[in-house]
Amino acid sequence: GNDNNSGATRAQALRTINAAWNRIPRGTTLNATGYRILLVAGDYAASNFPAYWEERYGAFNFPILLQAADAPRSARLHGNINMYDTRYFYLLDVTIVNDGDAFHCELCNHILIRNSALDGGARQAQETVKVNQSQYIYIEDSDIAGAWDNAIDFVAVQYGAITRNRIHNADDWCAYAKGGSAYLRVEGNEIYDCGTGGFTLGQGTGLEFMSNPWLHYEAYDLKFVNNLVHDTEGACFGVNGAYNALLAYNTCYRVGARSHVVEVVFGSHTCDGDTARCNANRAAGGWGNASQTEQPIPDRNVLIYNNLIYNPPGMASQWQHFAIYGPRTPSAGTNIPSPARTDTNLQIRGNLIWNGDSNMPLGIEDPSEGCQPAxxxxxxxxxxxxxxxxxxxxxxxxxxxxxxxxxxxxxILGVTTFALPDFSWSDAPAPPSVPVGVLRNAVPIDRDGGARVGSGPPGAYAYTSAPPTVTPTITAGATLTPTATPTAPNGCLQKPSAPALDAPANGAQPNRRRVVLTWQTSA
Known part of the structure; x- marks a missing residue:
């Protein structure tokens, strides 16, 4: 390739991704054409692509695509994508290999990672995929691994989905969504080989990193369903400061050796240095203060339904089944309800748990813990x-x-399970008022795509092998329209047809994209 070429055909390929990226107008919303950068098979050194990908504004009809031109994942970037303030960017069929973080995005909007492999090396990334203060983030059918902290870390991310991925090989939680993340569906993933645990809804965040109006809870309206979690030292899944959280129909295997298999505990808010912003968020009604002292963030309306947790003979959690923390008193002036509780409308029903023997404590026996008789x-x-x-x-x-x-x-077919109740938003905190999430709770298909009959058996799989073929009825674009209340029949996700991220409403066919095809040769 040659960076003086047109890039219009394989024969006219450019030499570097830098050259292709620089041909996309900066700071201007695309309104006449999108751009597709096609990468031929091979290895691309970090010097071949931008150190900082910023201020490229694709649009619904004019997206920006970075895509392997040959076999899926045959184009290998050796380095990381560090992206800022970019919209409608799709990473398709690409491999990113780095002895560190692979993909970072801040202040981004409408980002799709599909059928890609992101590898942080031998747990050398801090976070293999890190997304901050962004909206409409979708990660699908990808392999994400190799972090000393988390394979996926979402902070203040609203709207999107993490579906059908392999997420693994991290020292801490394999993945979490925290810092006021909201309206996310995490479904059909395989999550494994991590330390602290599989996936947690919420965790701990500096108040200055949260986005108004999502300033109270660590997570709002997150649905963790149909996932397979195995071989984690800590809990299969957890809730750390969440409002309206659904964890249903997951299968967990060989989990919790450190302590427990499921946790519903406090999240935390601190101020990590930007006291002016912390005070501004607190004045707006946010929970926390300008101190580095951790403040407990409660949980409310957590539904843990119809999961299967199986530790085979010779494997058990060290201490107990559950960690459900008792009430705590936050500091005065933090706006946090006092006492803060983890078990307000906590519902744990229909779960099959095989973990140790009959002497294994639930974890709530001490009067200081949550879920007491009252x-x-x-x-x-x-x-x-x-x-x-x-x-x-x-x-x-x-x-x-x-x-x-x-x-x-x-x-397991004879184990009693329960219909999923819907959420309400009537007890959401304010000010500031938070947009209403998806109130309907439904998981109509299992991890294989088979239709569940009634409440079905517990766990991610409802059938012995291949399920009957079903085609769920989906409202086109339902979960992807820019509204605070995305909906879809039966709680299903729409899988966008590549390379589109959105589809118009009312069942219309997606608009064809006009894109500039730019070919690259590997270095």
Whole structure:
């Protein structure tokens, strides 16, 4: 290739991604053409592409695509994409290999990563994928691994989905969404080989990094469903300061050796140096203050339904089944309800848990913990009545070999599960008022795409092998329109047809994109 070429055909390929990126107008919303940068198979050194990808504004009809031209994942970038203030950017079929972070995006909007591999090396990335203060972020059908902290870290990300990915090999949680992240669906992923745990809704954030109006909880309206989580030292999944959180129909295997298999604990807010911004967010009604002292962020309306958690013989959590923290008192002037609680309308029902023996504590026996007898939705009597805890060892095809389907006639088919209740938004905190999320809770298909009958068996798989073919009815563009209340029938996700990220409403066909095709040769 030659950077003086037109880039219009393979024969006229440019030499560097730098040259292609610089041909996209900077700081101007595209209104006549989009740009597709096609990468031929091969290896691209970091010197070949920008150190800082910024201020490129694609649009619904005119997106910016970086895509492998040959076999999927055959174009390999050796370095990282560090992106800022960019819109409608799609990374398709590309491999990023780096001894550090692979993809970082701040103040971005409408970003799609699909069928790509992002590798931070031998846990050398801090976060393999890191997204801050952004909206409409979609990660699909990709392999993301190799961090000493998290493979995926979302901070203050609203609207989007993480679906059908392999997320693995991280020291801390494999992935989390925190810092006022909202309206995300995490579905159909395989999450494994991590330290602190699989996935958590919320965690801890400096108040200055949160976006108005999502200034109270760590997470709002997150749905974690149909995922397979295995081989994590800590919990399968957790809730750390979330409002309206659904965790349903997940399968967990060999999890929690450090302590427990499920946690519902506090998130935390601190101020990490920018006291002026922390004070401004607190004055707006945000929870926290300008101190470095951690403040407890409560949980409210957490639904943990119809999950399957199986630790086979010889494997068990070290101390207990659950970590559900008792009330704490935040500092005065933080706007946080006092006492702060993790178990307000906490519902744990329909779960099959096989973890250790009958002597394994629930984790709420001490009066200082949550879910005490006076709690009407979560207490010891209720937990034992509404869940199969160490009463049914699940019969699965070959979990040690990676097949987590129920066997023919499996005993899990007789385990009682429950219909998912919907959310309300009537008890959301204000000020500031937060846009209403998706109130409907439904998981109508299993991890294989098979239709669930009724509430179905617990776990991600409803059938012994290949399910019957179903085609869920989806409202085109329902989850992707720029509104605070995206909806779709039965809670289904729309999978956009490549390379589009959006589709028009009312069932119309997606508009054709006009893009400049720019070819690259590998260095």
């Amino acid at each position: 709690n009407p939705t979560c207490n010891e009597t209720q937990l034992r009545a509404d869940n199969a805890i160490n009463t049914v060892e699940p019969q699965l095809v070959n979990p040690a070999g990676g097949n987590f389907h129920p066997t023919t006639g499996s005993n």
